[in-house]
Amino acid sequence: MELRHLVYFVTVAEERNFTRASERLRVVQSGVSAAIRALERELGVQLFDRSSQRVALTDAGAALLPAARATIDAAQAARDAVDEVRGGLRGTLRIGTLISVGFVDLPGLLGQFRAEHPGVDLRLRAAPSGSAGLARALMEGELDVAFVSLAGRPPTGLSVRILVAEPIVAVLPSAHHLASRSALALADLADEPFVDSPLGYGNRTEVDRGFAAAGLQRRVALEVADIATVPQYVRNGLGVALIPRFAVPPGDAPPGDGLTVLPVTGTRLRWTFGVATASARRQSAALRALLEMVDAHRLP
Secondary structure, three states: OOHHHHHHHHHHHHHOOHHHHHHHHOOOHHHHHHHHHHHHHHHOOOOEEEOOOOEEEOHHHHHHHHHHHHHHHHHHHHHHHHHHHHOOOOEEEEEEEOOOOOOEOHHHHHHHHHHHOOOEEEEEEEOOOHHHHHHHHHHOOOOOEEEEOOOOOOOOOEEEEEEEEEEEEEEEEOOOOOOOOOOEEHHHHOOOEEEEOOOOOHHHHHHHHHHHHOOOOOEEEEEOOOHHHHHHHHHOOOOEEEEEHHHOOHHHOOOOOOEEEEOEEOOOOEEEEEEEEEOOOOOOHHHHHHHHHHHHHEOO
């Protein structure tokens, strides 16, 4: 069994498409297809269900995937050992991130990393399904590291180093009938329409948990993927919001431009932001080098 065949197999499994896999591997598509057929012949099973519309793992393919990733990781560890002796890192780092990352200068971090380790191929992927999607991708081996906001205890299998914790505050239009209060309880907001992130985002999970713990229900009227735009929807009278304080522009404190920001009492709602890795997977030398840079690039 050739290591190259396993690399091709994992890439097709991640891309769910032979064309995209060949582009990512920089190999002609016929070469990728031939490698997968050779692997299937050697194993005596079909690894993918192929059609003109989709490529999906069979049960055998799903069973092979974690073992294939472990084999590739072990091979990378051998390369890392040699590279560290002769100087210079090699390999690929697959990085997941939220759409808004306010506490790490991610472009600066990755720019410095590229300058210091040009032999490492960096691949950055945003999270359309929020931190929950990033967590799944880490545990399934699709990512090496991710910047996440996970409410409560991290899922089993993930190691999360918290970089910052922010209070969640109430944001209302300045003309709202509750805007004159000095603080608000969750019960004060239970009947209001909310502007919030989609399910799976850390701030949404934390607020949902807070309402559930208080025995309250609420209605999310608008779901917005980029938390930085939530205050704009609130300013225009489309609902209220409970979001981390960092997501409210500095000028939007009372008496801000159309917004009122108030503390929330009677509960402890916190938004946490950290860097996560899969605890069971070996960290490559490149990943260890990236993690060492994170603290130096946190914004004050």
